[in-house]
Structures are given as C-alpha cells and as structure tokens.
Amino acid sequence: MKLNRVLTPVAVLVCLVGLSGCPGTACLGIDTCQLEGVWQTAPTEKAVTQTVEIADNTIKWTGSLAGFSLPGIPFAGGFSGTFEIDPWKRPKEMNITINRVFLGGDTNIGVEVSPGRLVMGIYKVSRRELVVRLGTDELRPDAFDTEETVTLTRVDL
Numbered sequence: 001m002k003l004n005r006v007l008t009p010v011a012v013l014v015c016l017v018g019l020s021g022c023p024g025t026a027c028l029g030i031d032t033c034q035l036e037g038v039w040q041t042a043p044t045e046k047a048v049t050q051t052v053e054i055a056d057n058t059i060k061w062t063g064s065l066a067g068f069s070l071p072g073i074p075f076a077g078g079f080s081g082t083f084e085i086d087p088w089k090r091p092k093e094m095n096i097t098i099n100r101v102f103l104g105g106d107t108n109i110g111v112e113v114s115p116g117r118l119v120m121g122i123y124k125v126s127r128r129e130l131v132v133r134l135g136t137d138e139l140r141p142d143a144f145d146t147e148e149t150v151t152l153t154r155v156d157l
Contacts, residue, residue, distance in 0.1 A: 036054055038051065058080070083095060094121045
C-alpha cells in the first residue's frame with residue numbers, strides 16, 4: 001500500500017514529463033527545452049531567410065541581420081555563440097555572448113570574436129514559434145513592437 005502511494009505520483013510525473021526528450025508536448029513550458037531545435041523566418045521578397053539553431057546553451061544565427069550591429073563587428077552573415085536566459089522576467093530575457101561572426105553566406109568563413117561580445121535581448125517561445133528582439137551590449141529592448149523583432153517558426157518537428 002505504501003509503495004503504491006509513492007509509485008503513483010512518480011508514474012504520473014513520468015507520463016506528464018515524458019521520456020522522449022525535447023521539444024514536444026512533454027516540455028510543459030520549460031523554455032530551455034522549448035528553445036532547442038532549428039528555427040527559420042518565412043522567406044519574403046525583401047529579406048533573406050534567417051535560421052537559428054539552438055542546442056544546449058549554444059546558438060547559431062545565419063542569414064542577413066540587416067539593421068543589427070555592434071561597434072566594430074560586421075554581421076553580414078550571422079553569428080554563433082552561447083546564451084543564457086531568464087524566463088522569469090517579463091518580457092523574458094536572453095543574453096547572447098557572440099564568439100564568431102560570419103562574413104557572408106558561408107558559415108565556414110568567419111572571424112573569431114575575443115573576448116566574446118554580449119548582446120542583450122528579449123524572447124518569447126512556444127512549441128512552434130520563437131520571437132526574438134536583439135538589443136545591444138548596453139541596452140535591452142523592452143517590447144516586441146518594432147520591425148527589429150524577428151519571428152521564427154520551428155522547422156524540425
């Protein structure tokens with residue numbers, strides 16, 4: 001009888017969380033889990049498709065980042081680095097440390113950034129959509145209401 005009292009809650013938790021890993025319906029809104037995967041913007045006539053690949057605490061953002069720059073760092077083809085999130089803030093916060101910038105469409109051609117450069121941003125994420133707005137190394141955006149906001153859709157479901 002005592003064993004059932006212990007095993008029943010454990011079994012329910014395993015069913016809720018799942019054993020299949022992330023992302024998926026078993027994520028239960030855990031942002032680190034929901035962020036993992038490949039995300040893409042919808043192609044438009046004016047903009048190149050942007051792709052964001054997230055695994056563990058690393059991020060690789062490729063495609064044109066028109067309108068986004070940090071002093072002394074060209075962003076012609078994107079960047080890669082590490083990130084940390086604070087899902088408890090409103091809006092949710094993301095700090096990216098850029099370690100490499102890509103000089104064009106070829107992500108094999110890049111320049112190391114040492115020491116890494118901080119970019120502060122905000123995000124919101126669901127199972128199918130990631131919305132990000134990047135700021136600078138000194139200023140974090142506080143809303144998603146400008147054209148600098150990027151909306152991406154998960155492509156690896």
